[in-house]
Amino acid sequence: MIIEPRTRGFICLTAHPDGCAAHVKQQIDYVKGQGKLEGPKRVLVIGASTGFGLASRISAAFGFDASTIGVYFEKPPAPKKTASPGWYNTAAFETAAHEAGLYAKSINGDAFSDAIKDQTIALIKEDLGQVDLIIYSLASPRRTDPKTGETFQSTLKPIGQVFEDKTVDFHTGEVKMISIEPASGDDISNTVKVMGGEDWELWIDAMKEAGVLAENAKTVAYSYIGPKVTEAVYSNGTIGQAKSHLESTVALIDEKLKDLHGKAYVSVNKGLVTQASSAIPVIPLYISLLYKTMKEKGIHEGCIEQIYRLYNEHLFTENGEVPVDEKGRIRIDDWELREDVQEVVAELWKNVTTESLKEVGDLEGYRTDFFNLFGFEIPGVDYAAEADEMVQIPGLQA
Numbered sequence: 001m002i003i004e005p006r007t008r009g010f011i012c013l014t015a016h017p018d019g020c021a022a023h024v025k026q027q028i029d030y031v032k033g034q035g036k037l038e039g040p041k042r043v044l045v046i047g048a049s050t051g052f053g054l055a056s057r058i059s060a061a062f063g064f065d066a067s068t069i070g071v072y073f074e075k076p077p078a079p080k081k082t083a084s085p086g087w088y089n090t091a092a093f094e095t096a097a098h099e100a101g102l103y104a105k106s107i108n109g110d111a112f113s114d115a116i117k118d119q120t121i122a123l124i125k126e127d128l129g130q131v132d133l134i135i136y137s138l139a140s141p142r143r144t145d146p147k148t149g150e151t152f153q154s155t156l157k158p159i160g161q162v163f164e165d166k167t168v169d170f171h172t173g174e175v176k177m178i179s180i181e182p183a184s185g186d187d188i189s190n191t192v193k194v195m196g197g198e199d200w201e202l203w204i205d206a207m208k209e210a211g212v213l214a215e216n217a218k219t220v221a222y223s224y225i226g227p228k229v230t231e232a233v234y235s236n237g238t239i240g241q242a243k244s245h246l247e248s249t250v251a252l253i254d255e256k257l258k259d260l261h262g263k264a265y266v267s268v269n270k271g272l273v274t275q276a277s278s279a280i281p282v283i284p285l286y287i288s289l290l291y292k293t294m295k296e297k298g299i300h301e302g303c304i305e306q307i308y309r310l311y312n313e314h315l316f317t318e319n320g321e322v323p324v325d326e327k328g329r330i331r332i333d334d335w336e337l338r339e340d341v342q343e344v345v346a347e348l349w350k351n352v353t354t355e356s357l358k359e360v361g362d363l364e365g366y367r368t369d370f371f372n373l374f375g376f377e378i379p380g381v382d383y384a385a386e387a388d389e390m391v392q393i394p395g396l397q398a
Contacts, residue, residue, distance in 0.1 A: 001389055002383075002387070003383070004383070010278040014082045015085035015375050016374065016375035017387055017388065017389060018382075019375025019381045022380060034308055040064060043061075043064070043066045044135070046135065048090070049090050050373065053135065053138075057093060061097050069131075070106040073108065091392065094394045095394055098394055105395035107123065121212055124207075130217075133315075134220075136220065154239075158232050160182055162180065162182060167281050170363060191242045192242045195239060197245050200221050200249055201253055213257070217260055219265070223266050224271065227342055230282050265315075292348075292360065294335065
């Protein structure tokens, strides 16, 4: 079938298998071009099919020559209906990994559930014995508690007062004001339940009890802080409360890993175009200004560059030390939050309009990155040609 992008708001309803494969190849080629790393050989990535999770799996496989297991929740294809992009990403990654002689298998299902945890643990036991690195990179708007069966919905809301500021419709380029009502009722607790550290801890608990955590195992969960311009709706909002809970979970997991000499970390990553970030008001405009500024300074990174740097300069250094901030967090948002970068972005933010955005921002870069997530606008892909939507994932477990 001929596959074209069909969008609704911040979601693209279609995905291109050949485009996704080309996008994955770009990331693999980047890692190969950087050279081999010394690191773990058995890696589990929870939330492995897009964004930072996908980059984590690619960097582990082609940087460390690691065996990888990926867990994700993606929609498979049907005749004349495309799969979700994460499905095609995983198919492309596992095909490339197998061609390179690397172990790569995956499980598709609700990572919040006990059943998927059990299935993953069984696969580790059978094939790898134990794992050395566990990446937790889930981004879901809802979660069903496996113990109670209750489903919780997260929200993107400020706390205490109405939030008003600029945003941009990245499809049209229109800069406009947005108003978001503050959190009420159970909004905060529900968001913490979905996006906090509870499920990460449940994964570690289940894996430790099953004996599949190796000596010196490390686990890392991804977070974001962001700049002052987004703090009311992000770091000081409902999501920020969830991220604070995620960070507080590190101490609990650390204690549980002590007898294995293991460690838990939160890595604070850079603001990038992901399916999750596209849903957050203000972020598209902020990232457009940020991209322009960081590209001009020669310090722009995408997901794959960020994660390769995380592995190379923080998690698996030559001297074994992991550089962290005063709160024990890994900071690979350091270039984004550099004073010279944020000063420029803040100044541009004050006066940006629909008319000036093309000059002062990089909306086209944002837009391109958005469509790249779904396999569109990738150089070298013939989008006028028929594509086979019925791609299968070679390492998918039943």
